[in-house]
Amino acid sequence: MTGSHAGPPHEPAAAARERLGPEHYDYFAGGAGEETALRENEEAFGRLALLPRVLRGGTVRDTRVSVLGRDWPAPLFVSPTAFHRLAHPDGERATARAAAATGIPLVTGVAATTAVADVAAAAREADPEAVVWFQLYPQPEHEVSAELVLRAERAGCSALVVTVDSPVFGTRTRDLRNGFHDLPPGLAAENMRDLPGAAPGATRDIAMCPAGWDDLARLRELTDLPLVLKGVLHPEDARIAVERGVDALIVSNHGGRQLDAAAASVEALPAVAEAVAGRVPVLMDGGVRRGGDIAVALALGARAVGVGRPVLWALATGGEDGVREALTALREDFDQVLALCGGHRPRDLTADQVTPRGLPYRPMRGERAW
Ligand SMILES: Cc1cc2nc3c(=O)[nH]c(=O)nc-3n(C[C@H](O)[C@H](O)[C@H](O)COP(=O)(O)O)c2cc1C
Ligand SMILES: CCCCC(=O)C(=O)O
Numbered sequence: 119m120t121g122s123h124a125g126p127p128h129e130p131a132a133a134a135r136e137r138l139g140p141e142h143y144d145y146f147a148g149g150a151g152e153e154t155a156l157r158e159n160e161e162a163f164g165r166l167a168l169l170p171r172v173l174r175g176g177t178v179r180d181t182r183v184s185v186l187g188r189d190w191p192a193p194l195f196v197s198p199t200a201f202h203r204l205a206h207p208d209g210e211r212a213t214a215r216a217a218a219a220t221g222i223p224l225v226t227g228v229a230a231t232t233a234v235a236d237v238a239a240a241a242r243e244a245d246p247e248a249v250v251w252f253q254l255y256p257q258p259e260h261e262v263s264a265e266l267v268l269r270a271e272r273a274g275c276s277a278l279v280v281t282v283d284s285p286v287f288g289t290r291t292r293d294l295r296n297g298f299h300d301l302p303p304g305l306a307a308e309n310m311r312d313l314p315g316a317a318p319g320a321t322r323d324i325a326m327c328p329a330g331w332d333d334l335a336r337l338r339e340l341t342d343l344p345l346v347l348k349g350v351l352h353p354e355d356a357r358i359a360v361e362r363g364v365d366a367l368i369v370s371n372h373g374g375r376q377l378d379a380a381a382a383s384v385e386a387l388p389a390v391a392e393a394v395a396g397r398v399p400v401l402m403d404g405g406v407r408r409g410g411d412i413a414v415a416l417a418l419g420a421r422a423v424g425v426g427r428p429v430l431w432a433l434a435t436g437g438e439d440g441v442r443e444a445l446t447a448l449r450e451d452f453d454q455v456l457a458l459c460g461g462h463r464p465r466d467l468t469a470d471q472v473t474p475r476g477l478p479y480r481p482m483r484g485e486r487a488w
Contacts, residue, residue: 130431130444134205137434141296142204146430149374150288155382156374159405162382166414166482167475171460179462181453183421185399186277186344186365188249191221192449193416193464197370197403197424198253198279198348200229203305205434211240213433216441218244220449225279225424227253228266229324231301233308238273253279253348256329260336261314262322267341269309278341279368283349285328288376331362338363346401349376351386353393360397367394369402373426384415388469388483391419409451413459417467418482 135143149156181192196217203209210232217224218241226237234252241248252270257263267278293299301307310321338345344365349372350356356367369387371380383404391400402415403424415423425448432444461467470481 130428130435134431134434138205141293141298144292144296145201145290145298146199146205146427146434148290148292149378150290150376151378153291153374154378155371155376155380156378158382159371159374159384160407161405162384163405163407163411163414165475166384166472168410168413168417168455168459169471169473169479170458171471174460174462174466176462179453179456181449181456181464183464185223185401185422186346188223188276190223190249190422192452193412193420193422194445194449194452195223195401195422195424196225196429196445197368197373197426198225198227198229198281199426199430200227200307201231201301201305202430202433203231204301205430206437208437209433210237212438213429213441214238214241214248214250215244216438217241217445218248219442220445221245221248222445222449223249223251225251225253226275227279227281228255228309229307230309231305231307233311234270234275235273236308238275242274250275251277251279251346253281254337255281255284255324255326256333256337258325258327259315260333263337264340265313266309267337267343271341271343275343277344277346277365278337279346279348280329280334280337281348281372282329282334283351283370283372283376284326287326288372288378290375331358334362334364350390351381351383353389356390356393356400360394364398366399366401368424369400369420370404370424373404384411384418387415387420388418392483394419409448409453409455412448412452413455413467414472416464417469417472419469421464 182189183193210230214237238250241250252275306321316322346366347359347364348368349370369390399421402420406423432440472482473479
């Protein structure tokens with residue numbers, strides 16, 4: 119995943135492609151429409167360069183960041199991605215053990231092929247203090263959402279991530295072309311089993327439906343868990359979310375899988391960070407592939423970044439060990455980039471250290487959000 123460890127960042131995807139059936143590879147790799155947003159997430163990072171500061175001294179670095187009352191070892195988390203058992207038979211359990219072993223928080227989700235209780239238990243085998251969050255698509259029936267939230271609470275999840283970028287399902291061009299619309303026999307979205315309105319033992323389909331701020335308020339009433347909004351790109355939404363008591367935001371375009379015309383996450387980030395003005399942590403995901411990407415996102419106001427596909431590729435090729443190695447490599451790459459930028463702590467990275475490539479130095483504006 120990083121220069122010295124695992125070769126250029128496109129290699130993990132190529133290796134996974136050899137392991138996976140083409141329709142499963144395409145499900146993980148693909149985006150919506152013409153895959154513009156998908157490409158732009160990575161390319162937007164490529165259009166930004168870092169200006170290191172020099173002679174800052176100090177040999178000790180501390181990459182920890184504090185998020186919702188917990189210290190994370192690095193400004194890095196695993197974003198929620200569906201169906202890990204399509205990537206590897208050990209599925210979400212392997213991902214959970216690997217993330218926990220590295221101390222990196224995991225967001226598991228409603229679309230996991232392993233029930234949240236089992237994912238959280240696997241994480242705790244590796245580290246009893248492991249941070250596991252649960253991601254929800256608000257379901258059309260409130261009692262279904264309520265039951266899912268209850269299961270996440272019982273499993274010991276420490277935050278509820280509500281994905282808000284999916285009022286309808288995006289058009290996944292590759293899945294349409296491949297005719298991929300069902301999990302193979304033996305795999306299911308296990309969190310959707312035994313829910314209100316379904317026959318005992320049966321799973322319900324996961325709905326994507328247009329929720330409103332009132333639905334968010336109902337979720338807020340339902341649980342004491344911190345509420346994290348995932349999929350915010352517009353600064354005005356960020357401002358409203360903070361005013362309505364949301365505890366953290368994830369700037370994300372869903373890995374380019376929903377609105378193909380959406381802005382790249384890292385391009386939307388500075389204005390969101392500015393609107394939030396440090397009142398809650400701003401996280402981001404989309405296109406993060408190397409330590410330099412993490413540094414750029416932090417400099418532009420993110421407190422931590424999530425990775426989606428890099429974890430799926432590592433899982434597909436190396437199972438639990440593969441995910442642990444990929445996360446460790448990414449974390450080490452960030453530590454090295456921090457050092458090369460003259461930083462000692464993540465917060466030492468500032469927006470004036472980011473400039474567009476191919477142009478004379480033009481410092482980015484950016485709220486020092488934390
Ligand atoms: C195969 C796949 C499945 C995903 N499933 C979910 C999901 O169930 N819920 C969700 O909020 N986001 C989902 N996402 C989006 C990720 O959480 C994340 O926003 C995105 O993958 C980040 O971009 P990256 O893959 O470039 O790191 C999914 C992404 C992929 C690639
Ligand atoms: C119904 C599962 C949705 C998974 C998802 O969010 C994605 O494929 O991007």
